[in-house]
Amino acid sequence: MNYVELIQRQAEQVFGNKDKADNWLTQPKTALGGSTPLELAHTETGYKLVKAELEKLSHGFAC
Template structure:
């Protein structure tokens, strides 16, 4: 299964062991920049934002694009984590637009930071997953 196609083939809530193993294998192989770019262009984040999420300079991102490079496993894993979180958020909020609004608004429950500002850390992504779970089940406190 192609790298980011795994996300469309499996829902966030229904990722079973087979899907997780496929994701692990895709992460180990790395995500090709072209596949990432096609995926990133469909989402709300700019390449500059992705650069910050992945801890890469804009110049490095441009080089990856020009040279058609493959992301290493750490960056590939972060791309998958964000993609899965985005799918979960879209499911919880009903539309990508509503989830995007939540991502860009300061959130009191998260210490008055914008949720998307936490995408650069696995701990931040996990915090957002937990928050989405609370929203999904109506536990807002």
């Protein structure tokens, strides 16, 4: 499994469904320097950044 697939799965768990996860993954995020989570998830460093943002969301912190 690659980083993008891992992030997609984690996002689906955090948001509860694929549509909401896909929406979040494809929208630019200020916390990610204006990039979309999917853009960043192609590298290990980007994957870790996106994963951290999803973990914040899962604990109730807005991104």
